[in-house]
Each structure stands twice: as structure tokens, then as C-alpha cells.
Amino acid sequence: MNYKVKTLYHCTILLWFITCPYFLKAQFGFSIPEDKKSVEIPFQNFNNLIVLEVTLKNKVTVNFILDTSIEHTILTEKAVGDFLKFRYARKMRLGQNGDQVFYGHVAVDAQMSLQDSVQTGEMSSMLVLETDYLNLAGMAGSKVHGLIGYDIFKSFVVEVDHSKQVIRLFKPDIFSAPKGYKTFEMEVVERRPYLSSEIVFENWEQRKMKFLLKTGASHAVFFEDDSVEYFLPYRNLEVPIGQAFGGEILGHIGRLRSFNIDEYTLDHPLATFAKPEHVDQNENSQKYGDGSIGQGILQRFDVIYDFHHAKIYLKKNNNFSDTFEYDMSGIGINVKQAKEYVFTIKSIRKDSPAAKSGLQIGDIILSINGDPLTINNYGQYLNLFLTREGKKVTFIVKRAAEEVECTYRLARFI
Structure with missing residues (x-):
């Protein structure tokens, strides 16, 4: 499979609070049965990111990005934590923009499982964001509900087999x-x-x-x-x-x-x-x-x-010699979840194909190449913008009260 490279928003800048001295000591992490030396778990590849299915309290399954650089698991949708009746031990101030203050909540009973046999204890901690500041769906191009890292790496030696899209966990x-x-x-x-x-x-x-x-x-x-x-x-x-x-x-x-x-x-x-x-x-x-x-x-x-x-x-692996490619379109898209996901143009690169097409910041994207844009196909268009130089792309956008059509061809700039 021919995976291409796209530089997305650099989470380290935003997630400064993850590595700060925290509210709780990390709990014991995951374990596997005594009679097993290792387990194999499939993952999905969303825009080059490793996405695992994680079940919370044996009731709700969510998608978490596997990140080697974060210490504490993060859930971006508080509605999920509230539904599961998480016990919040503390409310944390994470940052501020003008008069708007951003908060997270420390859940102390966030039991997790990767499979039936790979589970944490009941008293596992997790940071639950009050609102989704991270916009992980926009990064991954698909539904993503949080990040997980050291809770897995402290428990196992972790093999990431990108060729077969599985991780293997070893004692x-x-x-x-x-x-x-x-x-x-x-x-x-x-x-x-x-x-x-x-x-x-x-x-x-x-x-x-x-x-x-x-x-x-x-x-x-x-x-x-x-x-x-x-x-x-x-x-x-x-x-x-x-x-x-x-x-x-x-x-x-x-x-x-x-x-x-x-x-x-x-x-x-x-x-x-x-x-x-x-x-x-x-x-x-x-x-x-x-x-x-x-x-x-x-x-x-x-x-x-x-x-x-x-x-x-x-x-x-087979991806080693692939050409590194960057976005050939020239637009930045904001993904916001309300009842449905809404896709809005938040930036347009100067002199890019998108800039010359007439697209404007604030346009709401309704369709691309005749297909209504949804969270389920958003990722495939991110890949299209990386891989198909010369490809004709047609947007239908909503601008104020009217629908506008804009067309351009993808072009490599770097």
C-alpha cells in the first residue's frame, strides 16, 4: 500500500499540559492473561495515524490515536464520560483565549480494554476535556475520540506492524x-x-x-x-x-x-x-x-x-521508498461536530490552486467532486489532496445564503 505523508497540526504545542506534573500518579496500566506471552490487536490507519478501538468500562467503544509522546490518556468527548458516570476527582484549568477559559476533568475510574483479555484495572485515570479543543477528527480525517500512550507502553513492549496494520503487545x-x-x-x-x-x-x-x-x-x-x-x-x-x-x-x-x-x-x-x-x-x-x-x-x-x-x-517495510508529499490543494479545513460534522475552510494558502479558484475562508464545504462531504469520506479527500497532482477538484460550498461552485487542479508546490 502506498502511504503518503502530510504534516498536520503539531499537537505538542497544544498539549503542553500533558507532560506537566499531574493531578494523579499513573495507575498500573494494562495487563494480559498469565498464560499468554503476547497478543495481537488490529488498528486503523487514518491519515498516517495509528487508531485503536478502546472500550471504556466494558460499555462504550471509542477510537483513540496511539501516541508515544503522551503520558495520560485523553478523552475529548465529555458526553461519553458523563454517560458512563465517570467519577471526576478534579477540574483543571488548561488554558485561556481572551475571556474563554478551557477546562478538563480528571476521571479516576476510567477502566479501559483493548480486547477482552487486555484491560486496565477499574481505578485508571484519564483526562476528560470539557469541550473538544483538539479537533482530532480534523487531524485524522475520521471519527477520533482521544489519545492513548504511556498507559500501553509502560505495560508492554509494543510492536507496530504498519505492513499488516496490527500492534503486538509482549510481556x-x-x-x-x-x-x-x-x-x-x-x-x-x-x-x-x-x-x-x-x-x-x-x-x-x-x-x-x-x-x-x-x-x-x-x-x-x-x-x-x-x-x-x-x-x-x-x-x-x-x-x-x-x-x-x-x-x-x-x-x-x-x-x-x-x-x-x-x-x-x-x-x-x-x-x-x-x-x-x-x-x-x-x-x-x-x-x-x-x-x-x-x-x-x-x-x-x-x-x-x-x-x-x-x-x-x-x-x-514497503512504504520506505515512497515519495514524501505535501498538500497540493492549499486549504485548511476546520472540522466541527454538532449534531453532524461541519467542514469549514479556515485558511487558504497564498497562490495555491484553492486560492485561485475563488474559495474563501468561512465557506462551508457541502460536497467534493459531487459527493457530500462527511466524516466517513473526509479522510479519502485528504489523501486525494496528497497524491493526485493534476487531478480536477470541484467544491460546492455554502457562502452566506447561496451555494457556490469552485474548481481547480491539484498542483505540487514543494
């Missing part, structure tokens, strides 16, 4: 790596995994750098250090790279010469560059690593994450 004390994988040391700092890699910038400057491994982001490489502005590729685009409580954060996207993990060389990967004004300049703030590696890189391997022994195992 750490009896795990031995299967044949064909190459072993690398990784650092686990504050429950987050880091891997050192070599970057060759467009100007041939070489740097050995340390990156957070982030399966919950679909970008390839993201640089958070303002020193890399000196190596910004000549051909680049200014694009939204993140979301904060005050709105979108802009940065640049361009290409590197190569990204190297020892003997593995990925040519001309896309790289996202933060602007200096968005880099934390506080001398007292703790910074570890130069940025993050997302699924744009990681999905080109079958990967085994061993947090317990600080090792990562990599094996190239």
Missing part, C-alpha cells in the same frame, strides 16, 4: 526481538522516547540531532529550535504548523537533503520549521531534544518500542 520480561529488526538505543526522558539521527540540510550542513518519537503526529520531521532557521530551505511554504488556545501557529515547511538513522537513509523528506517567536526563550524552561519525528518517518518501518529497556527496533 517485557520475556520479550526477545524477532529476526530482521535492527536495534537502536533510545532515551526515555520523563516517560517520552527520544532517538538520535543525522540530518543533512539543503545547504549540505550536517547535524546530529535528538528527536522525540511521536506516533500521534503525521508530520515527518519537526524542528522546534530556532537555530534551524539558518538552514531553512530556499523553497519553502509558510503554513499552519500548530494550534494553540489563541489560534493557529504559522511556520515553514520545506525539504531536507536526507534524514539518516544509521544505515537507513530517507531522501528529501519534508521538514517543518518553527518560527523563532514560537520557541520558548525562557532560560529556566527545560528543553530536551531538537524536535520530533512523526508518522511520516515512522510508518516507513515496522517498529518495536521497548520503553522498559530503552531500545527501539526498526525494519524497513
